[in-house]
Amino acid sequence: MVDPDTVLVPTLGRPREDEALSYALETFPDANVTLLAVVTPIDAPMSEGGVLERAGERTHEARKRSARLLARIDESAADRVEIHSTAGRPGTVVPRYATDHDVDHVVMYGHDTHSSGLVTRFLGRGVATTVIERTPQPVTVLK
Known part of the structure; x- marks a missing residue:
């Protein structure tokens, strides 16, 4: 497998x-990395809370959350990372963003792949499974 240019x-x-x-x-030391802060619509099943918050405030908070993640990494790697934000259901916007921006690889944390939990049974597939199914690029899901 060829190392990706964009993750x-x-x-x-x-x-x-x-x-x-x-x-x-660490795995792709030469790749440029985009942290995509996804703001889930309030009516979505996995809303991040703050039902009464305005959309702009929720977007700002999502970007701040990504900036906090970036602050935790080694400074030498920080110049390879950009932060972008988008609103929508993650299972839709992540594959679309990856395709529209010529991303080579997606890496995400998820716990729902191959899940048989009650919540997944009643609500349908989880985010990670949906991203895997809809994204033509390779997807690595950490558990």
Whole structure:
């Protein structure tokens, strides 16, 4: 496998997303990395909370969350990382962003692949599974 030039790391406000960023930077030391702060619509099943917050405030908070992740990494790698934000359901916007921006690889933290939990059974597939199914590029999901 050829090392990717561009790697996308979506952030959804979940614990341990810093591990996905660290993995991407360590595994692909020559790649440019985009942290994509995804703002889930309030009516989506996995809303990040703050039901009464305005969309602009939620976008700002998502970008701040990604900036905090970036602050935790080694400074020498920080110049390879950009932060972008988008609003929408992660299973839709992550594959679209990856395709529209010629991303070579996606790295994310997720726990729902091959899940048979009650929540997944009743609500359908989880985000990581949906991203894997809809993204033509390789996707690495850390558990």
